[in-house]
Amino acid sequence: xxxxxxxxxxxxxxxxxxxxxxxxxxxxxxxxxxxxxxxxxxxxxxxxxxxxxxxxxxxxxxxxxxxxxxxxxxxxxxxxxxxxxxxxxxxxxxxxx
Amino acid sequence: xxxxxxxxxxxxxxxxxxxxxxxxxxxxxxxxxxxxxxxxxxxxxxxxxxxxxxxxxxxxxxxxxxxxxxxxxxxxxxxxxxxxxxxxxxxxxxxxx
Amino acid sequence: xxxxxxxxxxxxxxxxxxxxxxxxxxxxxxxxxxxxxxxxxxxxxxxxxxxxxxxxxxxxxxxxxxxxxxxxxxxxxxxxxxxxxxxxxxxxxxxxx
Amino acid sequence: xxxxxxxxxxxxxxxxxxxxxxxxxxxxxxxxxxxxxxxxxxxxxxxxxxxxxxxxxxxxxxxxxxxxxxxxxxxxxxxxxxxxxxxxxxxxxxxxx
Amino acid sequence: xxxxxxxxxxxxxxxxxxxxxxxxxxxxxxxxxxxxxxxxxxxxxxxxxxxxxxxxxxxxxxxxxxxxxxxxxxxxxxxxxxxxxxxxxxxxxxxxx
Amino acid sequence: xxxxxxxxxxxxxxxxxxxxxxxxxxxxxxxxxxxxxxxxxxxxxxxxxxxxxxxxxxxxxxxxxxxxxxxxxxxxxxxxxxxxxxxxxxxxxxxxx
Amino acid sequence: xxxxxxxxxxxxxxxxxxxxxxxxxxxxxxxxxxxxxxxxxxxxxxxxxxxxxxxxxxxxxxxxxxxxxxxxxxxxxxxxxxxxxxxxxxxxxxxxx
Amino acid sequence: xxxxxxxxxxxxxxxxxxxxxxxxxxxxxxxxxxxxxxxxxxxxxxxxxxxxxxxxxxxxxxxxxxxxxxxxxxxxxxxxxxxxxxxxxxxxxxxxx
Amino acid sequence: xxxxxxxxxxxxxxxxxxxxxxxxxxxxxxxxxxxxxxxxxxxxxxxxxxxxxxxxxxxxxxxxxxxxxxxxxxxxxxxxxxxxxxxxxxxxxxxxx
Amino acid sequence: xxxxxxxxxxxxxxxxxxxxxxxxxxxxxxxxxxxxxxxxxxxxxxxxxxxxxxxxxxxxxxxxxxxxxxxxxxxxxxxxxxxxxxxxxxxxxxxxx
Numbered sequence: 001x002x003x004x005x006x007x008x009x010x011x012x013x014x015x016x017x018x019x020x021x022x023x024x025x026x027x028x029x030x031x032x033x034x035x036x037x038x039x040x041x042x043x044x045x046x047x048x049x050x051x052x053x054x055x056x057x058x059x060x061x062x063x064x065x066x067x068x069x070x071x072x073x074x075x076x077x078x079x080x081x082x083x084x085x086x087x088x089x090x091x092x093x094x095x096x097x
Numbered sequence: 098x099x100x101x102x103x104x105x106x107x108x109x110x111x112x113x114x115x116x117x118x119x120x121x122x123x124x125x126x127x128x129x130x131x132x133x134x135x136x137x138x139x140x141x142x143x144x145x146x147x148x149x150x151x152x153x154x155x156x157x158x159x160x161x162x163x164x165x166x167x168x169x170x171x172x173x174x175x176x177x178x179x180x181x182x183x184x185x186x187x188x189x190x191x192x193x194x
Numbered sequence: 195x196x197x198x199x200x201x202x203x204x205x206x207x208x209x210x211x212x213x214x215x216x217x218x219x220x221x222x223x224x225x226x227x228x229x230x231x232x233x234x235x236x237x238x239x240x241x242x243x244x245x246x247x248x249x250x251x252x253x254x255x256x257x258x259x260x261x262x263x264x265x266x267x268x269x270x271x272x273x274x275x276x277x278x279x280x281x282x283x284x285x286x287x288x289x290x291x
Numbered sequence: 292x293x294x295x296x297x298x299x300x301x302x303x304x305x306x307x308x309x310x311x312x313x314x315x316x317x318x319x320x321x322x323x324x325x326x327x328x329x330x331x332x333x334x335x336x337x338x339x340x341x342x343x344x345x346x347x348x349x350x351x352x353x354x355x356x357x358x359x360x361x362x363x364x365x366x367x368x369x370x371x372x373x374x375x376x377x378x379x380x381x382x383x384x385x386x387x388x
Numbered sequence: 389x390x391x392x393x394x395x396x397x398x399x400x401x402x403x404x405x406x407x408x409x410x411x412x413x414x415x416x417x418x419x420x421x422x423x424x425x426x427x428x429x430x431x432x433x434x435x436x437x438x439x440x441x442x443x444x445x446x447x448x449x450x451x452x453x454x455x456x457x458x459x460x461x462x463x464x465x466x467x468x469x470x471x472x473x474x475x476x477x478x479x480x481x482x483x484x485x
Numbered sequence: 486x487x488x489x490x491x492x493x494x495x496x497x498x499x500x501x502x503x504x505x506x507x508x509x510x511x512x513x514x515x516x517x518x519x520x521x522x523x524x525x526x527x528x529x530x531x532x533x534x535x536x537x538x539x540x541x542x543x544x545x546x547x548x549x550x551x552x553x554x555x556x557x558x559x560x561x562x563x564x565x566x567x568x569x570x571x572x573x574x575x576x577x578x579x580x581x582x
Numbered sequence: 583x584x585x586x587x588x589x590x591x592x593x594x595x596x597x598x599x600x601x602x603x604x605x606x607x608x609x610x611x612x613x614x615x616x617x618x619x620x621x622x623x624x625x626x627x628x629x630x631x632x633x634x635x636x637x638x639x640x641x642x643x644x645x646x647x648x649x650x651x652x653x654x655x656x657x658x659x660x661x662x663x664x665x666x667x668x669x670x671x672x673x674x675x676x677x678x679x
Numbered sequence: 680x681x682x683x684x685x686x687x688x689x690x691x692x693x694x695x696x697x698x699x700x701x702x703x704x705x706x707x708x709x710x711x712x713x714x715x716x717x718x719x720x721x722x723x724x725x726x727x728x729x730x731x732x733x734x735x736x737x738x739x740x741x742x743x744x745x746x747x748x749x750x751x752x753x754x755x756x757x758x759x760x761x762x763x764x765x766x767x768x769x770x771x772x773x774x775x776x
Numbered sequence: 777x778x779x780x781x782x783x784x785x786x787x788x789x790x791x792x793x794x795x796x797x798x799x800x801x802x803x804x805x806x807x808x809x810x811x812x813x814x815x816x817x818x819x820x821x822x823x824x825x826x827x828x829x830x831x832x833x834x835x836x837x838x839x840x841x842x843x844x845x846x847x848x849x850x851x852x853x854x855x856x857x858x859x860x861x862x863x864x865x866x867x868x869x870x871x872x873x
Numbered sequence: 874x875x876x877x878x879x880x881x882x883x884x885x886x887x888x889x890x891x892x893x894x895x896x897x898x899x900x901x902x903x904x905x906x907x908x909x910x911x912x913x914x915x916x917x918x919x920x921x922x923x924x925x926x927x928x929x930x931x932x933x934x935x936x937x938x939x940x941x942x943x944x945x946x947x948x949x950x951x952x953x954x955x956x957x958x959x960x961x962x963x964x965x966x967x968x969x970x
């Protein structure tokens with residue numbers, strides 16, 4: 001089941017550089033693991049920003065909450081949209097359900 | 098090159114039913130043709146609405162304008178978002194550029 | 195799986211009274227049928243309005259789209275919120291998953 | 292009498308971890324006590340967020356103010372909606388009054 | 389129990405003058421009856437508008453819904469705010485509960 | 486002459502407790518003095534918040550500015566609405582002018 | 583006593599030309615009469631629009647309501663701002679009270 | 680050439696009192712100098728706020744930028760509106776061009 | 777002197793096709809004449825819309841009002857932004873003043 | 874391919890002056906280099922602000938992201954708009970594609 005999720009990262013200026021680098025590394029590893037599993041189906045950068053548009057493929061709402069709330073960068077994130085998607089009647093892709 | 102486009106359809110109540118059906122049929126054919134060509138890469142329905150989230154893959158901005166403005170339902174559409182996307186540094190998909 | 199859905203009804207003034215009554219009757223029957231099935235778990239009126247706050251219990255996003263888009267009053271509705279819900283870690287209700 | 296209340300928690304980054312844990316523990320106990328009493332009738336997590344949608348059942352507005360303003364996390368909360376609800380004419384539930 | 393309610397009247401231009409006058413007369417009578425009963429405690433005009441700020445004193449949310457939804461002008465009204473009020477700890481008025 | 490004024494208090498977390506208590510005490514005394522004089526005609530708490538809805542009765546705009554800007558909590562307040570009110574043609578209260 | 587009022591005119595397309603011309607003529611005469619009296623102290627056009635920014639000098643809120651609500655174009659106007667003004671402590675103009 | 684400019688001052692709480700007083704004094708002198716020159720034609724306080732509505736009379740956009748960006752309080756200001764004004768066809772004032 | 781102006785065209789559905797074509801032709805001629813004169817310096821289409829971003833080069837605000845309000849499509853336009861521009865201190869272009 | 878990008882700079886008050894000057898110098902050099910290359914085609918100051926309206930000419934979305942995210946002031950910037958532009962059918966400029 002698909003969800004569009006949009007996230008903007010706002011890392012506080014006063015956070016030490018090494019702390020920032022460490023949490024970013026964990027974030028990358030975490031996201032690539034979920035992409036490998038097919039949970040995080042698409043991850044795009046919004047051009048001209050520190051935001052992303054993502055498509056998650058989860059079993060249900062609870063799994064979506066778990067995946068998002070455990071993002072290492074979650075404390076520094078503004079989740080600007082969580083939108084439930086489903087198959088469009090004109091879509092030619094079965095997989096986009 | 099990818100763009101996220103979000104559209105909401107508002108067909109006026111007073112439009113005759115046959116006119117509505119005809120323009121919807123043209124819209125479906127138009128969109129499926131573009132999907133076949135890979136231009137309209139993803140077309141999802143927003144659950145609980147008459148809106149969609151789409152990902153277009155175009156050569157440039159001009160082509161995006163051409164594809165969107167020629168949608169048969171364009172006169173009855175509110176284009177609520179046009180967002181330029183690009184590859185996210187953490188994405189594991191080459192194709193998502 | 196639960197979704198909060200908020201709806202506001204805007205019936206055009208110029209619609210004949212009998213047409214309005216007929217579609218309202220179908221809407222009531224449709225909603226009470228879904229409530230009987232447990233799909234439409236809660237339906238509250240927002241005091242001082244022609245809006246409602248509803249909690250739907252559905253299998254997935256696709257079923258939510260089907261239930262909402264088939265509301266007889268759907269053409270005259272503004273769906274102002276569709277929010278995916280899940281169990282709160284402090285909730286004492288198993289059933290609120 | 293029912294109210295929908297929506298809350299988003301924004302705990303300042305610089306707050307010491309033990310202070311955060313302590314206030315969260317008090318919050319959980321406080322909320323579960325009210326749930327036991329039936330005052331806090333529903334508590335759902337909004338998937339992909341640190342927000343909740345709640346339904347309170349109170350005697351009157353004054354009691355709602357008392358319950359909300361005494362939330363241990365209240366100083367770190369943004370109360371994004373307080374909506375008075377009442378029985379919907381199509382509701383099949385007497386208890387949803 | 390007090391509620392602040394704010395209303396803006398938008399009467400369609402094409403409505404015949406006599407129809408408008410008739411519904412306005414019913415609205416005035418309806419509102420003055422409720423004011424006499426103490427239900428509609430305050431009714432102020434917002435200077436420079438066709439809006440009002442009102443304070444209702446009702447038993448519960450259900451009564452508020454009944455009073456508002458039965459306003460003769462309700463079909464032509466935009467209810468822009470419904471806010472539950474209660475006694476302020478610094479208020480010197482017992483009656484403002 | 487009446488004005489509706491709405492205020493939300495945002496006291497910075499890092500302010501020492503004794504400083505907060507002192508300014509709140511001055512605020513209460515200041516507001517009750519104005520209420521005694523009839524300048525601050527109504528002061529209601531918005532249920533579920535740290536906000537109030539107030540009705541001021543002043544000679545003119547200048548006096549309103551003086552009363553509001555001298556609120557002890559003014560530096561920590563967001564004044565979310567200042568609305569000029571006047572007698573509604575349907576009001577049965579002479580005093581609500 | 584001064585108020586800033588901002589107005590945008592939206593004349594329905596389907597209104598006959600002669601009706602529009604007639605109401606515009608009455609509007610011009612009405613506004614110039616008030617300007618002569620000093621009630622309508624300033625009337626500026628917002629460049630690139632059919633809106634204006636005005637400064638009214640009135641006895642009280644009631645007079646403001648009377649002057650605005652009797653504008654011939656009032657039924658076709660969106661009053662986007664009504665702001666109570668008073669003398670700025672740094673102003674060198676006595677007349678700007 | 681006239682511009683409406685609206686400004687809200689947000690001085691950080693933690694700024695030392697003497698620093699605040701000093702910059703306010705410079706601001707007052709700066710603004711009164713421009714008022715003397717006729718550049719800052721009107722300066723009104725918005726009643727119930729720490730905001731102002733101003734009318735500037737400048738040669739061109741560049742001069743407006745220079746005058747605003749050199750306001751001593753500029754670093755602590757939110758410029759909420761900059762609106763180009765011009766003579767209204769119904770205005771009786773030649774000077775309001 | 778430069779202004780950024782953004783416009784969205786909303787032509788009513790019920791307008792006869794020939795009327796639409798005629799006004800569009802006048803609009804194109806009008807805009808190309810101003811472009812030739814250098815008044816309308818840039819005219820871009822916003823990709824995926826019926827909107828444009830334009831840069832006007834005018835003597836003053838009054839001329840901007842004249843050029844915009846005389847657009848043949850003006851009655852069907854929403855002018856979403858009018859922003860006064862001036863030379864940026866980092867700009868390498870003298871002509872962009 | 875053209876993009877309109879709008880940026881507002883919010884430099885934290887507490888940042889040391891020398892740090893601010895250094896990053897501003899790098900920003901100016903960076904932007905003038907891109908202007909020389911034709912990538913940053915227009916850079917205007919919004920009159921009365923610390924914002925700019927810019928037109929970028931890039932190969933694709935990815936290059937836009939690279940140019941914007943590498944702005945020395947990027948950490949202190951709010952990118953308020955990124956809009957894909959293309960040639961307007963009425964434009965007389967070939968170069969504005």
